Structures are given as structure tokens and as C-alpha cells.
Amino acid sequence: MPRDYYEILGIQKDASPDDIKRAYRQMAKKYHPDVSAESKDVAEAKFKELSEAYEVLSDPGKRQTYDQYGHDGVKQQFSGGGGFSWNDFTHADDVSDIFGDLFGSIFGNSYGRRGTVQRNSPAQGESLRYDLEIDLGDVFHGKTVEISVPHTAACTDCGGNGGKDGKSETCRQCGGQGQVQRVSRTPFGNMVQVTDCPECRGSGRTSKEKCPKCRGSGYLNVTSKVTVNIPKGIEDNSRIRVPRAGDAGHNGGPPGDLIVVVHVKASQDFKRDGADLWTTVKTTYPRLVLGGEETVGTIDGETVSLTIPSGTQVGGVLRMLGKGLPKMNLGTRGNMFVRIMMDVPQKVSAEEKELLLQMDGGAGKKAKPKIARRKKSD
Ligand SMILES: [Zn+2]
Ligand SMILES: [Zn+2]
Incomplete structure (x- = not known):
């Protein structure tokens, strides 16, 4: 300070x-x-x-x-x-x-x-940033969104020069240069400075009367609807540039751009790895041992059948070809990886209990649980 x-x-x-x-x-x-x-x-x-x-x-x-x-x-x-x-x-x-x-x-x-x-x-005018949140389904299908963008635009009444009815003249003070030289006298000599013209604030043009619509600024605050196409397979944090959808340019320059930053929301069902998806399916102990079928929800919203090979271990991963996300600009899809977990029941019937005990004994285990002596049958 x-x-x-x-x-x-x-x-x-x-x-x-x-x-x-x-x-x-x-x-x-x-x-x-x-x-x-x-x-x-x-x-x-x-x-x-x-x-x-x-x-x-x-x-x-x-x-x-x-x-x-x-x-x-x-x-x-x-x-x-x-x-x-x-x-x-x-x-x-x-x-x-x-x-x-x-x-x-x-x-x-x-x-x-x-x-x-x-x-x-x-x-060129200032570029604007817009943060857009989409979900994984939007990544799969692609999306067209219309967003409202507040920005500045050249005043429609004065055409951006700030003068009433668009009238302006060359600034007399700077001769239209927008800058003036100023000489300051100091006890040690003259100091020459080049500064923005105070009369026209550097624009080189002045107006006798200010445009009432924009109060002489030459700009209006407006909101425009901008259509943005989100391509299939877009990655998180991608930037989509919409040319000239930003703030108005200065002194006849082009408008800035609109930069849409795409954020992909995390999904409860799938974890994303590029174009590949990861998900988890629970199956039963018999199916892990003997092999069988499970159903899996895909990103398409479909339910497909998944074959569990016999002898699948808990935590094993099965690959479903082409069931991942679209690869941008390629037309092909990534894969879906399914991690197999076991659904362990919290309650079992008497018959199931019997079978489980038999299985346990059948596997050659010496230690028999006490519960085995309290069988209902016999
Ligand atoms: Zn105006
Ligand atoms: Zn001037």
C-alpha cells in the first residue's frame, strides 16, 4: 500500500x-x-x-x-x-x-x-468461459445443448461508437491517434510521457452527445442463446470453442469466443477409463464354481447376458467387447470390464444350510461346526 x-x-x-x-x-x-x-x-x-x-x-x-x-x-x-x-x-x-x-x-x-x-x-473482445455439466449418458449419446450466455455487444443505436445516432468525430485533442504526449516539468528537466488521450480515452473518436441507449460506452449487455454440440465420447474437462460468441470486440475488432468447459458427472453404475467402462456384478457361489449366466446393465440402457465361466474367482474381471463408450471421431466403442463379486446371503433356509454343510464336509474339512449336531432331520 x-x-x-x-x-x-x-x-x-x-x-x-x-x-x-x-x-x-x-x-x-x-x-x-x-x-x-x-x-x-x-x-x-x-x-x-x-x-x-x-x-x-x-x-x-x-x-x-x-x-x-x-x-x-x-x-x-x-x-x-x-x-x-x-x-x-x-x-x-x-x-x-x-x-x-x-x-x-x-x-x-x-x-x-x-x-x-x-x-x-x-x-478482439474478451472470451467467456461457460462450465457445462453432463452425465455419462450424454457422453454415450452425444448432446445438443442451448445455453444462455450474457455478454456485451456493440450498441445497436450507435453502432458501437457511443455517439448519439452514431455520430462521432475525430478527437481534436489527439488528432485521432488515441494517445497524447505530455511534458511534465520537473526541477531536473522535462519528462515526456505518452499516455492515452484523456479526451477520447484512447479511442481517437469523440462525440458531442452521448448515445442514450448505451450511455456513450458503445456497448450493451445482452444475453444470447448459443447452441453447443457435445460430440459422443467427449472426455471430462474438454473445451469446446464457439467462435465469436464472447464479448464484443473493441474498435471494430471481432468478438471474443465462448469456451464451454465440459464436466462429466461421476456415474454410480460405471467408472470411466477413456472409452472403457468398468462395472461390478454380483453372482452366487454355485455360479462361480460351475459357471452360469448373469445379467448386466450397459451404458445403452440395455440388459445383456454375461456368461460366467466355471471356476471364476471372486474379483475376477470379464471383458465385454464393444460395450464401452464411443471413441470420438472413430465410430468404434471401447469395452466394458465387469468385475465379478459374490453375493453372500445373510439368511439361508434349512435345506440350504444342509447343503452348505455337506459341501463344506465334502471339501475335506476336518473341523465340523457344532451346529452340525443340531440337525432337525433324523
Ligand atoms: Zn450506443
Ligand atoms: Zn483523443
Whole structure:
């Protein structure tokens, strides 16, 4: 957080322009790196801080904005993770312009979305992200979805130039360049800065009267229906780009894109591994031993018969060819792997119990359970 500009210059909030100039000269002499008694780093930092404070407070417009918004306004403008969105810009009051200029001039272009790029050159609009959740059935069948996308569009009344009835003229202050050179006098010479034109905010065009529909911004907030085709077999976290469905372009540039990020919900019945599916089927002990049939639900929604070979172990895996998901753009399908588990009954009838005991004995086990002596029969 930078220090208060008034404090840096050692002046009161109601200081006159002359006071500010005088204070700056005094302090600048003291802290100029060439003459300062401080170490070079400290002197440079102080001098930079000082120049920044003077830059703002010596300009009546900037001073007013600073008084109104303080450093918080600045911080907000720069904390967006490197991205100024168009909304930030169009709704920005003078703060962003002022501090854009300011930081541009003092710190070079390191903060700069603007940098040396001409702001009045056509630029693509912002791309938008939309997160779409689908289920495994949608992956199997493919899906067409219509989504509502809020975005900006060029104002229909002014065609995007922000002037009433679309009227605009070349900015007189910058001659349509969108940028102006400004010379600041310092006690040590002139500092030349190239900044966005304050009159046209860098667009190179001005309008006498603002378009009432978009309040001069040239943009409207609209919601469009966009149809997105989800191909069969799509992987989780895939991105589908819908060209030009994003925010409106700047200065006649094309709109941004819409990026649909597809999330595939986990399924209770199947675990996915690429185009292959995994599922579990429970069968009985006799079928494991002797072999038999089980039914399995597939991703198609069908029930198919699965042959359990004799001697199948618990946890064994059987493969059902071509019963997996479609492979994108190939027209073929992956496989379904079925893990065989055993259904152990919690309750058995007397007959079943008898049979189980016989089986157990028949298998050559010496230890007979006590329960064997309490048989009903005989
Ligand atoms: Zn308009
Ligand atoms: Zn201009």
C-alpha cells in the first residue's frame, strides 16, 4: 500500500498548487538519487514515491480523483490478476485512466494492458468461459445443448461508437491517434510521457452527445442463446470453442469466443477409463464354481447376458467387447470390464444350510461346526 500522497509531500489536504510545487521541489532536492545522503536504493524509492505523489497532486483532476478514491481505487484496478476486463474499462471512472497513465509513466509498462499498444486499433473482445455439466449418458449419446450466455455487444443505436445516432468525430485533442504526449516539468528537466488521450480515452473518436441507449460506452449487455454440440465420447474437462460468441470486440475488432468447459458427472453404475467402462456384478457361489449366466446393465440402457465361466474367482474381471463408450471421431466403442463379486446371503433356509454343510464336509474339512449336531432331520 503506497503512502498517502499528502504525507509524502509533507503538506496539508488543503494545500494550494503553489504549496504542492514548493514542497515537491524541496523534497525532490533532498531525495534525488544523485544528491541524496541516503543509500541509492532508498533514495530512488523515495524519489519515485515523491514523483508519483507530485504527479497526482499537481494535476487538479487527478488530485480530485485521488481525494475521492484514494489508493483503494488504485489497488482495485490492479488486483485483477493481470486482466482488465472490458467491463472494468467501460465502467471505469477516471481513476483507471489516471492511474493507468501514472503507473505507465513511472514504472514503465509493467502494469500495462495498455503499454505501447495503440488503444484505438481493433482488438478482439474478451472470451467467456461457460462450465457445462453432463452425465455419462450424454457422453454415450452425444448432446445438443442451448445455453444462455450474457455478454456485451456493440450498441445497436450507435453502432458501437457511443455517439448519439452514431455520430462521432475525430478527437481534436489527439488528432485521432488515441494517445497524447505530455511534458511534465520537473526541477531536473522535462519528462515526456505518452499516455492515452484523456479526451477520447484512447479511442481517437469523440462525440458531442452521448448515445442514450448505451450511455456513450458503445456497448450493451445482452444475453444470447448459443447452441453447443457435445460430440459422443467427449472426455471430462474438454473445451469446446464457439467462435465469436464472447464479448464484443473493441474498435471494430471481432468478438471474443465462448469456451464451454465440459464436466462429466461421476456415474454410480460405471467408472470411466477413456472409452472403457468398468462395472461390478454380483453372482452366487454355485455360479462361480460351475459357471452360469448373469445379467448386466450397459451404458445403452440395455440388459445383456454375461456368461460366467466355471471356476471364476471372486474379483475376477470379464471383458465385454464393444460395450464401452464411443471413441470420438472413430465410430468404434471401447469395452466394458465387469468385475465379478459374490453375493453372500445373510439368511439361508434349512435345506440350504444342509447343503452348505455337506459341501463344506465334502471339501475335506476336518473341523465340523457344532451346529452340525443340531440337525432337525433324523
Ligand atoms: Zn450506443
Ligand atoms: Zn483523443
